[in-house]
Amino acid sequence: MTTRSGPGDGPSDPELDAIMRERRQLIAIAYRLLGSLAEAEDAAQEAYTRWYGMSPQERESIESPGAWLTTVVSRICLNQLGSARVRREAYVGEWLPEPLPEHARWSAGRAGAIPVDPAEHVTLDESINLAFLVVLESMTPAERVAFILHDVFCHSFAEVAEIVGRTPAACRQLASSARRRIRAQRSPAVPASQRGAIVREFKRAWEAKDIDALIGLLDPDVTATADGGGLAPTFPHPIHGGPQVARAWIEIARRRPGDMVFLERTVNGQPGLVAELDGAIVTVFAFDVADDRIKHIWVVRNPEKLRHWTTR
Numbered sequence: 001m002t003t004r005s006g007p008g009d010g011p012s013d014p015e016l017d018a019i020m021r022e023r024r025q026l027i028a029i030a031y032r033l034l035g036s037l038a039e040a041e042d043a044a045q046e047a048y049t050r051w052y053g054m055s056p057q058e059r060e061s062i063e064s065p066g067a068w069l070t071t072v073v074s075r076i077c078l079n080q081l082g083s084a085r086v087r088r089e090a091y092v093g094e095w096l097p098e099p100l101p102e103h104a105r106w107s108a109g110r111a112g113a114i115p116v117d118p119a120e121h122v123t124l125d126e127s128i129n130l131a132f133l134v135v136l137e138s139m140t141p142a143e144r145v146a147f148i149l150h151d152v153f154c155h156s157f158a159e160v161a162e163i164v165g166r167t168p169a170a171c172r173q174l175a176s177s178a179r180r181r182i183r184a185q186r187s188p189a190v191p192a193s194q195r196g197a198i199v200r201e202f203k204r205a206w207e208a209k210d211i212d213a214l215i216g217l218l219d220p221d222v223t224a225t226a227d228g229g230g231l232a233p234t235f236p237h238p239i240h241g242g243p244q245v246a247r248a249w250i251e252i253a254r255r256r257p258g259d260m261v262f263l264e265r266t267v268n269g270q271p272g273l274v275a276e277l278d279g280a281i282v283t284v285f286a287f288d289v290a291d292d293r294i295k296h297i298w299v300v301r302n303p304e305k306l307r308h309w310t311t312r
Contacts, residue, residue, distance in 0.1 A: 019051065022066045026073045032148050033077040034084070035097035035133050037308060043080065047073040067159075074145060074163045081141035092230030094238065096298050097133040098305040099284045102266035127152045130268045130286040130298055135185045139178050146171045147178035187290035195289045196264075196271040202287075202294060203262055203273055209253050214246035219293040224248065229302030232282070245297065274309065281309035 023044055030040035047069050051059065062068045088095045126132055127148070136144050142164050149155040149163065150171070157168040157175075164171060198217060205213035224245045226234035239245050260277045267274075267286045275283035284306065288296035300306065 019048070019065055019069070022069050025066070026069055029070065029148065029153060030073055030077050032127055032133070032136070032152060033074070033144060034080060035137065037098050037100065039080065043073050043076045046076055071163055074149060078141055078145050078164060081144060093234070093236050094225050094227050096225065096227035096300055097130060097137070099130060099286060099300050100128060100268050101309050125269050128268045129270055131187065131288040131296060132182070133268070134298070135182055138181060142166070143174045143178040146174035150175045151179065187288055187295055190289050192271070195287070198289050198292065198294065199271040199273065199287050200264065203264065206249050206253055207262065209250050211246050211250050214249060215242045217294055218242040218245055219290065219295045222294055222296065224297040224299065226299035227302050227305070229304065231303055232301035234299060234301050281306055284309060
């Protein structure tokens with residue numbers, strides 16, 4: 001095997017080419033584990049730093065570099081998840097996962113994946129849904145790692161056990177517990193075209209300041225949650241109930257700058273909306289739709305979470 005001392009040592013390095021092809025997979029895993037693209041990129045970079053921190057002989061002794069990198073990035077994420085809970089307690093307002101624009105949908109599969117029971121399987125597209133990521137936030141770090149690696153990326157429980165430092169049986173229980181959380185909060189499936197039509201009608205009613213039409217599109221128990229991170233103004237606490245959310249959105253429409261426009265965009269693989277001001281995306285709106293009604297609205301205004309929207 002040809003080896004080099006680092007990523008910048010030659011354009012025709014076959015080891016480098018093979019290793020860098022793993023980057024998409026690593027970010028795909030890390031994003032689902034951390035809920036932050038910026039942190040996922042940092043975790044992947046740290047894994048590469050550790051890879052190239054080894055001697056050529058040490059790297060040659062590793063039978064599957066991809067598996068090694070996956071193990072390392074998963075352990076990095078596991079450690080970060082533990083400290084993230086402490087950081088989020090000091091976060092200003094509500095914390096939401098970082099939304100992904102359509103062009104940033106990393107959903108690489110895993111070669112040689114081990115099949116799982118279809119009833120347990122979660123598709124890669126579904127696993128970037130913001131509603132799904134919000135539920136993941138309720139899990140313990142070990143539950144989240146076991147569930148994502150096994151149910152989403154089809155790693156065996158023996159592989160998961162090596163990463164989280166528990167037995168395969170314990171990891172099976174962790175994934176089962178996580179699965180119950182997902183089932184308890186998962187909305188019934190709604191066709192994409194139907195979701196898109198409902199979000200489009202919401203946008204029209206919102207722009208028309210038609211409060212009755214808005215209420216008709218909202219589930220009576222709808223919840224709206226906003227994340228400004230203390231860096232952008234927004235409502236500080238979740239809003240509950242159709243009339244309350246509708247009134248809040250009418251107020252948003254009244255206060256918006258005259259040159260701000262609302263646009264239909266794909267948010268984490270689902271129909272969503274964005275607010276654009278002076279050519280930059282300043283707010284992203286994600287929706288959870290069930291039974292022809294909007295059940296949840298997530299509003300992300302923290303500019304640090306919109307980097308991949310404003311640099312398109």
